[in-house]
Amino acid sequence: xxxxxxxxxxxxxxxxxxxxxxxxxxxxxxxxxxxxxxxxxxxxxxxxxxxxxxxxxxxxxxxxxxxxxxxxxxxxxxxxxxxxxxxxxxxxxxxxxxxxxxxxxxxxxxxxxxxxxxxxxxxxxxxxxxxxxxxxxxxxxxxxxxxxxxxxxxxxxxxxxxxxxxxxxxxxxxxxxxxxxxxxxxxxxxxxxxxxxxxxxxxxxxxxxxxxxxxx
Numbered sequence: 001x002x003x004x005x006x007x008x009x010x011x012x013x014x015x016x017x018x019x020x021x022x023x024x025x026x027x028x029x030x031x032x033x034x035x036x037x038x039x040x041x042x043x044x045x046x047x048x049x050x051x052x053x054x055x056x057x058x059x060x061x062x063x064x065x066x067x068x069x070x071x072x073x074x075x076x077x078x079x080x081x082x083x084x085x086x087x088x089x090x091x092x093x094x095x096x097x098x099x100x101x102x103x104x105x106x107x108x109x110x111x112x113x114x115x116x117x118x119x120x121x122x123x124x125x126x127x128x129x130x131x132x133x134x135x136x137x138x139x140x141x142x143x144x145x146x147x148x149x150x151x152x153x154x155x156x157x158x159x160x161x162x163x164x165x166x167x168x169x170x171x172x173x174x175x176x177x178x179x180x181x182x183x184x185x186x187x188x189x190x191x192x193x194x195x196x197x198x199x200x201x202x203x204x205x206x207x208x209x210x211x212x213x214x215x216x
Contacts, residue, residue, distance in 0.1 A: 039098065039099040039100035040097070040098040040099045041098035041099075041100045041102055041212050042096070042097060042098050042102070042210075043071075043095065043096050043097070043102070043104075043163070044071035044072050044094075044095050044097055045072045045073065045075045045092055045094065045095075046066070046072070046092065046093040046095060047064055047066055047075065047090075047093075048092060048093060049089065049091035049172075050063075050077075050089070050090050050091075051088075051090075052079070052086065052087070052088055052089075053086065053087040053088075053089060054085055054086045054087055055086045059081050060079060060080070060082055060083075060086060061080050061081060062077075062078060062080070062088060063076075063077070063078050063079075064076070071097055075092060077090065082177055082196070083177065083196060084177050084178065084179040085177065085178075085179065085182075086176075086177055087174055087175065087176050087177075088174070088175040089172070089173075089174045089175075090173050091132065091170065091171070091173075092170075092171055093168055093169070093170045094168065094171070094208070095166075095167070095168040096163035096164065096165060096166070096168065097165070097166075098165060099165055100212055100213070101163060101165075101213040102163050102210045102211060102212055102213055103160065103161065103162050103210060103211055103213050104158050104159060104160065104161050104163070104209070104210050105159075105160070105209045105210060105211050106159060106207075106208075106209045107155045107158060107159055107206070107209070108206070108207045109155075109204065109206045109207075111202065111203060111204040111205070112202070112203045113200060113201070113202055114200060114201055123178075123190070123194045124177060124178055124190075124194050124195060124196045124197070125175060125177065125178070125202070126175070126176040126177075126178050127151055127173060127174070127175060127176075127185075128148070128174040128176070128185040129148065129150060129151050129154060129171065129172070129173050130147065130148045130149065130172045130173075131144055131146050131147060131154070131169060131170065131171060131172075132146060132170040132171070132172050133146055133168075133169070134146060134170070135166065135168055135169075137164065137167060138161070138163065138167040141162060142158060142161045143157055144158070144169065154171070158208075162213055163210075177196045178194065178195075178196070179194070179195045179196065180192050180194055180195055
């Protein structure tokens with residue numbers, strides 16, 4: 001009997017082995033997976049329009065060029081052989097492209113005339129500034145609305161302003177080279193003796209500084 005039972009048991013094992021059956025162990029598997037991406041941050045310039053006006057003899061050579069990068073940070077403007085009663089018109093956009101909001105911490109403007117630092121804009125340079133468009137949220141936070149605005153008020157409104165993704169402001173500036181007997185854009189008369197000097201070299205730099213919103 002024992003021999004018979006052993007033979008049956010052996011035959012059963014062989015049969016189960018032929019069908020691929022095997023005793024299973026208990027298993028337990030725990031997994032943690034994850035993906036972390038960092039946000040983006042920054043402003044960029046875009047150029048919409050650039051034109052020299054009232055240069056009837058086509059004497060003035062001028063250009064406006066954006067730096068070559070994914071998000072242009074530098075706008076370079078040059079003009080040569082300018083003379084009284086002509087204008088330089090430029091429309092540009094300041095746009096926040098990042099996903100993490102930022103704050104403009106400061107805007108500085110410096111200039112030189114023939115290598116000598118300027119304390120103010122020369123009286124023979126008249127600036128007309130206009131906000132052509134501004135996103136609603138940015139307008140609410142800065143108090144800036146579309147329409148004419150002084151450069152000082154524009155800088156004052158933008159300083160310490162917080163920007164979110166796709167916030168933008170579209171600015172138009174017209175530079176007019178004046179002479180005695182003309183009027184500035186604000187309606188006041190150009191003082192006697194004020195005229196565009198010959199052979200002068202005027203340079204300027206405008207810098208916009210910003211930081212991630214919780215970095216201040």
